[in-house]
Amino acid sequence: MAEQQVDTESKNEKVELKKKLTLFNGVTIIIGTIIGSGIFLTPVGVLRQAQTVGMSLIIWALCGFLSTLGALCYAELGTTFTESGGDYAYLYEAFGPLPAFLFLWVSLLIIRPTCQAVVALTFAKYITQPFFEGCEPPNEAVRLLAACCLCLLTFVNCVSVKAATRIQDLFTAAKVLALVIIIISGLVWLAMGNTEYYSNPWEPVEKSATVSMIALAFYNGLFAYGGWNNLNFITEELQNPHRDLPCAIIIAMPVVTAIYVLANVAYFAVVPIKEFLSSDTTGLLFGNKMFGIMAWIIPVSVSLSCFGSVNGLLFTSGRLFFVGARRGDLPVLVSMIHVKNHTPSPSLLFTLWHVAVGGCFHYRHDVSTLEEARIKATF
Secondary structure, three states: OHHHHHHHHHHHOOOOOOOOEOHHHHHHHHHHHHOOOHHHHOHHHHHHHHOOHHHHHHHHHHHHHHHHHHHHHHHHHHHHOOOOOOHHHHHHHHHOHHHHHHHHHHHHHHHHHHHHHHHHHHHHHHHHHHHOOOOOOOHHHHHHHHHHHHHHHHHHHHHOHHHHHHHHHHHHHHHHHHHHHHHHHHHHHHHOOOOHHHOOOOOOOOOOOOHHHHHHHHHHHHHHOOOOOHHHHHHHHEOOHHHHHHHHHHHHHHHHHHHHHHHHHHHHHHOOHHHHHHOOOHHHHHHHHHOHHHOOHHHHHHHHHHHHHHHHHHHHHHHHHHHHHHOOOOOHHHHOOOOOOOOOHHHHHHHHHHHHHHHHHOOOOOHHHHHHHHHHHHO
């Protein structure tokens, strides 16, 4: 009799996305999607445009401040409109269905697939790099591993929200730990008296920076902070969105800003400026200088960072397209939910198909080509 009652209750249970995400999950989603490969790759772009070490550090701090202001604005939007969907939902409410429809389809066809493909390919490139010392990993191997990464994480997200959030929590902790190791190593190096690279922090590397160069430096810095709005795509699944959304943003953004600024302080303390500008892989230069035989820590750290970012992007992208389909802007199949797992499985598989076809396999170019396509679509 009791078993029949349980079965009846489960049958009568409403099929919807459950409110399973805690404040801690919200914090790790924001930190995990912001910290990807950017902090390991873009510092050289900021320095090239800012031209001085001092200005570079100021720009990194200001980019964090600007991103925090944007995130706080989204906190207000997210607590006013508690529907998931982020930018799409807000455009729909503010400007009507047409701008929202256009945003959704540009996100579907270009922005989201290329963004996820870039991070997945970066993960695959760095995880294979220790096995191919002195040469580039085979392109086919990188693409295959990126595809495996996407398929594995999509499967996990389809099966269980709890498993997906645990992966996010674990890999966010791992990437923060890796950056803390870098920061502590750099600060210890400075404390030992190795301050020669900070002897004249305002001396231009090549020439004085112009206004346009400073603008480009800000662009490079803000790129590394991208992802602060991702929690707004899953507002409906927060246990207490009116509390957890603003609190997660208030906690996560200062943490990311502090990590980014201190990581750059560590980079500048260890890597000579000329070497800094000669390579686009700042993290690898730092690892080779500081860790010697343990330099493999850096490519592994980048890989862990990218893996967690791919998981966060898949998690939030699935909800974006789920909400779009629920409003009628995508096929109704995409708005369906798995009866037992309570996950938007059709939307996640739909996302995977677009990433695989439009991101990893359709383009026969490098990561920079995909990133260029994403930037053009964004603007």
